[in-house]
Amino acid sequence: MRNLVLALTMAALAASFAATGALAADKGVTSPPFGFGMRTAPPPPPPSLVTVFNNIDWNHPNALYNCCNGFAVSGPDNLVGAHMLFDAMGFTPTVNIKVTAIQLAASYSSGTNEFSLALYSDNAGVPGTALKVWQVTNLPPYGSCCALATVTDPGIQVLAGHKYWVVMRTDHTSLDTAMMWNTSLVNPTLHLPFAQYCSADVQGPACTTPNDQWTASTLAPALAFAVFGKG
Secondary structure, rough: OOHHHHHHHHHHEEEEHHHHOOOOOOOOOOOOOOOOOOOOOOOOOOOOOOEEEEEOOOOOOOOOOOOOEEEEEOOOOOOOOOOOEEEEEEOOOOOOEEEEEEEOEEEEOOOEEEEEEEEEEEEOOEEEEEEEEEEEEEOEEEEOOOOOOEEEEEEEEEEOOOOEEEEEEEEOOOOOOEEEEEEEOOOOOOEEEEEEEEOOOOOOOOOOOOOOOOEEEOOOOOOOOEEEEEE
């Protein structure tokens, strides 16, 4: 479920989105807000890759995800005065496999147009140790569809039956960033593992979950992402 940390941050980000006509609300997926537009969707993943997890709607290339609804990701010095907030979605492989690609639906609000996409191990139900971190830049504006943030790797070993986390966060090169992780249109009532990290040490309202740590819950509709690999 959406926790109160998100609600506070979304309220703070709304002012930034309002300046461009895109509020943090569901405005549909086929008619983006004025001033935004369709971005070219990437081709589907090659059949040589094994799908470890996917809730991106490849059956509808003009609506791979919900263009106009998502969860905030913000650095500690973001320009809208919100607290720092990172988001994570969990998945559990059914086979031992090497992760070679991750995609997620991410969009830009303000500040530095960059974020860190990371694959984490699990630590008692929340993200534990970063297994790999990639920098992603030049995201499309919030309210557009359907570009995807994509990272590739020679292969990161994951094990069947073990939970892992895809994390969208900021780092030292994106302290002023405010981004969105867009929600999925696939199985919108299915709750999936979700975690948030909140820190109000620099600015913004106090966290309603424990400060400076990950808090786990479930989320429906989930945030849109996909994980692919090779055996």
